[in-house]
Amino acid sequence: MNAAMLRTPLVAAVAVASFAMSGLASAQQSDIEQRLADLEARVAAAEARADAAEARAASVEESVDDGQERLDKVARQASGEEGFSFNAYARSGLLIGEDGNSAEGGPYVTPAGSVGGAVGRLGNEPDTYVETVLNYRQTYDNGAKALYRTMLADGVTTSNDWTADESSLNVRQVFVELSDLPSFTGAFENASIWAGKRFDRDNFDIHWLDSDIIFLAGTGGGIYDVQLADNWKANFSVYGRSYSEFPTEESEITGDTDNLTFTANNYFGNWQWMISGLSAADNDDRYNDVQTETQLVNDPSTNIVESQTTVTNLGERGADNGFHTMLAYHGDSFFGLGEGSFKAALLHGQGLGAEVKTIGGDGNLTEDATATRLGLYGTTYLAPKWRIAPAILAEVSEDRYAQGDKYSWATFNARLANEITSNFEMQYEASYQFMDLDAAGYKGRNNVDGGYSKFTVAPTFKPQVGGFWQRPEVRLFATFSDWDDDLNDYVSDDSFGEEGFTGSQWSFGVQTEVWF
Template identity: 60%
Template sequence: MPSPHRFTRHPLAVAVALALALPTSALAADSSIEQRLAELEARIAASERRASQAEQRAAQAEAALEKQQGSPQLVQGNTSQDAGKEELSAGSIPSPVREEGIEDEAEGLSMSVYARSGLLIGSDRKSAPGGPYLTPAGRSGGAVGRLGNEPDTYVETVFDYNQRYDNGSKALYRIMLADGVTTSNDWTADESDLNVRQAFVEFSDLPSFTGAFENASIWAGKRFDRDNFDIHWLDSDIIFLAGTGAGIYDISVTDSWDTSFSLYGRSFSNYPVVTDEQPDLQGDTDNLILTSNNRFGPWQWMVSGMSANDNDERDNDPRGGIPGDNVAEDGFHTMVAYHGDSFFGMGEGTFKTALMYGHGLGAEVKALGSDGNLNEDANTGRLAIYGTTYLAPKWRIAPALLAQTSHDRYADGDRYDWVTLSARLANELTENFEMQYEASYQWMDLDPAGYGYLTGPDGNQTRQVFESVNGGYTRLTIAPTFKPQVGDFWNRPEIRLFATWSDWDDDLNNFSNDDALGSDGFTGSEWTFGTQMEVWF
């Protein structure tokens, strides 16, 4: 974070403050004059910091007001995982809405929310399969456009308690509750996944921290890493680091280089191991992730090492006795990203791009450390690019590209290659109504090499063989949208109606006998309809 703004200290101001702070009997006090001056200096410094923060908040509010009154212009966009529960937080409140950190929050209790809820039905008037990860590529993180493609109700609520101390220190306590279901019923206790996803404490502005640590903050607990960001339109994180551990943010190595360090733990539990004594013994282990996250202006360089002791004892025999497949016990991951403040240098807007590579346990390059079945020889590369801009005063667009190649991921010789191209377009027609459109295409070439483990609801792995497939998936959506005020991709809440047409190559129906594609009545050229609300604040 940037260095705190400092006011020039006028000698008269210090003298007046001294006169107010010290009673006439101070000369007789046990404490020395030097001690009192030091205490006064600390109080003045704390007051200056608070005044500086108030000034910054006022400037931000004034800038926001000017932007609202002027021509349309997008704010910089970030937001906050593997197909499944890790993906739930990808729809979290985008950071343009919550970009302020612990240093900018007011004291006391505050709450923020992300929620979506929708009805998705097919042309047969029955609930239809949906979700950004419904294609075969979704099992390795290949998302498609989410507009008109979400049949679930997902809610997350974040409670923050911010506290400032007399010496200028600040503390943040955060707890996040989340739940997601796909049923349309009003009472869903039997299907609920209610969960505490975050519970941590973070300290900042500590007077004891000086030099390179002057602007650093420390934290411990269960959390999403502060520097996660995503492609909201695909409900896919570009990078998602989370778990339980501790870390330190914003060590100023130089004026233009800040670095952060963290240690996260994630659990790989309930897996079968093979021993002479107990061939069906259920084991568990912890995956430890040590990360260095570096910022050089708009550039971000992230390096992570992983170690999961005894994870190689996992019974990874996915091809019915074919030898040569060994589960990874450690791994490596790195990412280089650029956070732009224009639309690829061509006009007002934003863009972000990231290139990632991982090996072993690091081959799950998005949701770091979340996959315990990765092969020790697994290699994955991923490219993510997206941007936002106005094409005209009432037309805005958000294109995105997400591509991945992954070889020897779960079994020697397997291959998971895919590319997703997507664009969301919006036309603001009135102050409260706009038309949204989304086109998404995904090409995939998947060869599981006979791999077939799936994790069942009891944590035990069951055998299923996946078939090699090659082909493309296309999705087109039109969504009339109502909102309290149009303008900007990040304005919420929204109420949408939508109609979606999707089609795909027949070969994709053969990948699995338990996924959406190829199921009864869902084999291609499908129409779905529905309604959805989405809100964050």
Template identity: 60%
Template sequence: MLSPSRFPRRPLAAAIALTLALPTVAIAADKSIEERLAELEARVAASERRASQAEQRADQAEAALERQQSSPQLVQGDNTSQTVGVEEDLSAPGIPSQVRDETGDDEEQGLSMSVYARSGLLIGSDRKSAPGGPSLTPAGPSGGYVGRLGNEPDTYVETVFDYNQRYDNGSHALYRVMLADGVTTSNDWTADESDLNIRQAFVEFSDLPGFTGAFENASIWGGKRFDRDNFNIEWIDSDVVFLAGTGAGIYDISVTDGWDTSVSLYGRSFSDYPVVTREQPGLEGSTDNLILTANNRFGPWQWMVNGMSANDNDERDNDPRAGIAGDNVAENGFQTMLAYHGDSFFGLGEGTFKAALLYGHGLGGEVKNIGADGNLTDDANTARLAIFGTTYLSPNWRIAPALLAQTSRDRYADGDRYDWVTLNARLANELSENFEMQYEASYQWMDLDPAGYAYEDGDGDTQVFESVNGGYTRLTIAPTFKPQVGGFWQRPEIRVFATWSDWDEDLNSFSNDDALGSDGFTGSEWTFGTQMEVWF
């Protein structure tokens, strides 16, 4: 029977339903009272459901706007040019999360697009292309990045296409595909050097009416994607944490009123590697690393836990000089992160800040790019600290300081040590509606002892690393033009810059394969250039 209690809550819906029902009642007078009331009740329920869905969409749009205004974040971004037994790191280098994530909101049905791109020249005092990149220093391959302003010689483009669809029952579906390419040449035709790649291809369902209780606000996804809760330090183009791969998961399970959790399973493939055994020397092997992640949110707090397993990875020979594969290569591991996402500048004033402490063991010893490094030892231990924020010092001056530090033991060889600390600050003075001066200072201290570790590069050559200890300094000044100034997240912009960098001579001996110590690049270097950067 029809429940009268529904009408006081939805008077408009009830009135509409009654109006629509009258012709039907007149035409079908031969129907029983029970049948007519059942039909009327169904129409009222449908009207209520549509009204509820409209309210939910309005609430979600309002919440998205509040997030965008109060705490704009950046998605993680790395583009590593060096490798020490680790996959090349090409995580998303700098699209604001409100651009990437909010494209899936209900307001944007149909096809939409978002973009990140940068392109520029980096020229040395000899008027030739100069080495560059946030991972330039010996600490770079283990995650030790420096400031990116005036330090990027590449052209990198990524484009995200979203298709959003809302169904009659209120369900929402998002399909996303992301294309990316990066080259360092300044030529117009770069097909031979292109790294064009599909970095994401997944579908996500939300607002499912069949999900109730703790799953009422949950969404499910499947495919190849970046984890939704990755985040980075934009000014040194380094992820705090980056999880990506192919798999499936469920976001936003409401365990309690103040506790949401997300659970996902990702798979990553380790490329072919040499397997050296007494019985069958020189075999080629491969394996898949499975990552089970639980990401918990308690208000501004985030607690992430990852467990991983790569079957038979311990057969890997991660040191070509060893001759016989040892038992020290990891087959399992775990990683965890505790982070705080603040809505002020460290409680001192308006702005934003984030702080995170990470720890990993075994395969989790690569704490930033989770599950991406198959050369880690069973005994690998790594801890990482990230602190950064943004604020205005005055109406026309803004600052973004950052600290990133990491310590690692037994990473690739028994007794090795990789310790480094990066201090970075981006400062900007808004001089007019279309012009500002940007400044950046970056310093990195490192103490690296590879303990004789070597690896085989893509050309089949064995690279050996030396112990080094010292500091790297970088200073940049960059006059910047843009359609409208205002905040660190305002793009597009065009910069011209001059950069001076210097480092301790000891760092030149770390490797014969990196930029430091190469001919004409041994310290006290000037570089100049121009760069554009855009996102929308």
């Protein structure tokens, strides 16, 4: 067999082997590519599943956040921090004299009441009075908060169910207050701003006398809680009040003006120092006690009888500016003697500021008017079931409405309560007021001095006893009041001196009082 013959089968074998190897490699390559394709598919599917899981997790987290936000909103609404809320104060009851007829009464029933001298109110209120406060609070995405408030009030003394003819329904507050504003920084970081018609946020009172210690109100604007130092916060405001239809030199003509009260209210821990300036343009055109005389005059030329009015007294001119200040302390104990609380305030005013309680509320004050008032009260428990709330309110004012007039009065009051069961207590109130009033002939008032005293016993039912601020209450009461005869001659149109109301009076009644 020659070499050529040997090479042919060898070549063929090599060719066959090469072809086989080539087929095997091709098969292996195809298998690898398939596996890679399958792997890529599985990776893509895994990525898709991961993306879907992440999306579901994000959705769940968003749902949780939304749910928490809804829960937080519900909680804020339930607490009154957001959404609509309703608050109220009301009192209503009968005050019947020993003769079976409606009795005179009220915290300002005495002659000193004409210049702010209040006495104890328990068993001494013949009216129905109601305040309805509607609030809407909103919190925004940036954290800012807004409060809108409307307050309606009405008061009547009739016992009838339909009192439209006597109603004095009034919108007493309409304002918006903004707080937690993120753009406010530095001293204004925690400040809130407001505008509208409102009662100042920081007014405070002696509840048992139904007398504010300070009452700043009207229409205007301001800012609260400016942090001027570590222990110094201040409020700044301007309030407008209107004096309308006052007599001028020509008695037939009336005028009107507005008073503006600019106030800085400063807080240093428990101390408060308030200072105000007042201005009422053209109020010095006012004559606050114009007296006229009308006569019938016959004109001989026409033989017609006509009435002719002449001015006999113009009184004093009204002030067109004023000054007011108050120094107060808000205590967190009962005068340092035990648990409880107390408040004390010394107020002084001149000109238009001489109405020291309702700042800017009296346009008849003369430019020389001065007034100084002290307010003081506290609350504490004398024993586990006995609590007491004493109060003092006193004032001296001069040249108030006429040159040389002087009004001095002081009220001492104490409310005592004995908690008998979980929803019944006996309440007692004793009140005494001394007054020395020299009106210098203003509006026909006579000079009087003397004392007024009142004592009330009031069985009281309530849902739960404990502290002086638990309401509502339903009370029965019996009240004895007496005063010096001289006080009946102060003026002809006040309660004292009314027929059958001249002292040594018993009165009885029932009353409810509620706030929330």
